Amino acid sequence: MFDLKEQIESWKHGLLVDKLMSVEDVEELASHIECTIDELQEAGLSAEEAFYVAFHRMGDRRSINAEYIKVNxxxxxxxxxxxxxxxxxxxxxxxxxxxxxxxxxxxxxxxxxxxxxxxxxxxxxxxxxxxxxxxxxxxxxxxxxxxxxxxxxxxxxxxxxxxxxxxxxxxxxxxxxxxxxxxxxxxxxxxxxxxxxxxxxxxxxxxxxxxxxxxxxxxxxxxxxxxxxxxxxxxx
Amino acid sequence: MLSKDLVAASSRPLVLSILSKNESYGYEILKTIKEQSKQQIEWKEGMIYPLLRKLENEELIESFWKTSDNGRKRKYYRIKKSGEKYLEDQKKQWELVNSVLDQLWEDKVCLT
Known part of the structure; x- marks a missing residue:
């Protein structure tokens, strides 16, 4: 059974492990992911589909980290x-x-x-x-x-x-x-x-x-x- | 679709222009850019936040957390005085480039 909350938490944990981003940075990205998921679910996608689309749109961990390295x-x-x-x-x-x-x-x-x-x-x-x-x-x-x-x-x-x-x-x-x-x-x-x-x-x-x-x-x-x-x- | 270089060059004035109208948050800023450009400018979603952080580090904008109507906490951004000045300067530069290109392209049309 797909647990959306658990998936988001696990994704957040993955970003925090690298310690290139602060808790605040990760919370901000998570808030963005949640907005995207809401929008996609309203459009008819299931929670699982919406999560994976939102995750893909956000970009992978390496590219996000690479951008944060430039500002930190x-x-x-x-x-x-x-x-x-x-x-x-x-x-x-x-x-x-x-x-x-x-x-x-x-x-x-x-x-x-x-x-x-x-x-x-x-x-x-x-x-x-x-x-x-x-x-x-x-x-x-x-x-x-x-x-x-x-x-x-x-x-x-x-x-x-x-x-x-x-x-x-x-x-x-x-x-x-x-x-x-x-x-x-x-x-x-x-x-x-x-x-x-x-x-x-x-x-x-x-x-x-x-x-x-x-x-x-x-x-x-x-x-x-x-x-x-x-x-x-x-x-x- | 815009080239990568042009997207990078226009990112600051775009974000600052949106924030000069109203305080906003990352998701909304992206959505506005997408709508205003009729889906022609599309950023990788995770890329806007480092840019916002950069603008904040340069003290052009400031951030604060606010609870939205659905009870979720969101990080909002608003432009600062220094940001407005920076945007004014950027406007002049973009207008200059725009007018030069306009003239050059018009000339080209006249020649043919």
Whole structure:
């Protein structure tokens, strides 16, 4: 059974997902669609027919977005910054987490418990580049799959996770893991017999922590601004 | 049917001229253009709203939400003083182009 209201809501949701238009913009387009549907129904079309004709007349999502990009360039650049920063933070997370786990294994001597010896690290705490590369390749594969046209067909499954609440969580997560990493890198050389710890040091971990916190904070602020603009509305 | 370029060039004066007579909303503006041009000028419906937004950003028009008789909320637009001035300027330019073309085409007729 064709539900006109539901169809319009779903169409509105599709436009909002792209975040190139504000709620107000989408409401205005929806009001136009409703006017067209009324007129077509008066002319004798069914609700379903009227909806599809009105939808066709309005133009597809891409062409509507393309026009709104021209009038909202700042909005578009903000969106690009948000995606770029999110991607950078996501990829940076791999070495941070790997370092965190390796630090934990080293600190609590889990390696000795599991493998009865220095199986993983030998005599030195080395940066595990092969692990980084494998983890980054897996992450790239996942992202390519989720963002490819074939798998999602414009559904953009990652978009809902790009909001200021998640950014706040990321900020907190980076803070905690980053501080632990700095702690490990300060403590490890002092409490273990290892004098060299590869190119991992407390100062480099601290610098990485500050840099990522700064980026995560910028992302949080941008998403907050974006949300306010997005929801800016004069109606209702 | 008008060419794409001419539609784009005439879009601003058309919208501003309609709004200079009365406040209106997107759907009604499109309908007026279609009727006045005897179906010769037809815009892709979704394209008028970015244009209205652009005119609003340039402070030539302003918008407000109003509830219509059937209880639906609609975004209406009205022209501002700066918009009227802009329209006056546009009128002069279009009249100039129109008169030049008229003369040229009349001359051509005379020659033949």
């Amino acid at each position: 360039p700042v909005h578009v650049w903000r969106k690009r910054f948000i995606w770029l920063t999110s991607g950078y933070l996501l990829f940076s997370l791999v070495p941070i987490i790997v370092k965190f786990f390796i630090g934990t294994i080293y600190l609590f001597d889990i390696e000795a418990l599991l493998f009865q010896g220095n199986f993983l690290f030998g005599e030195e705490f080395q940066t595990p580049y092969p692990v980084y590369v494998v983890a980054l390749l897996i992450l790239t594969g996942i992202l390519v799959y989720f963002t490819s046209e074939k798998s999602v067909i414009n559904k953009k499954p990652l978009q809902p996770y790009l909001n200021y609440r998640v950014a706040a969580f990321v900020l907190l997560g980076y803070g905690v893991i980053g501080l632990l990493n700095v702690g490990y890198m300060t403590i490890l050389p002092r409490i273990t017999s290892v004098s060299t710890i590869g190119n991992v040091s407390a100062s480099s971990s601290f610098f990485v922590l500050v840099w990522h916190l700064f980026l995560a904070l910028s992302l949080f602020v941008m998403l907050l601004i974006s949300r306010r603009r997005h929801n800016r509305t004069q109606f209702g």
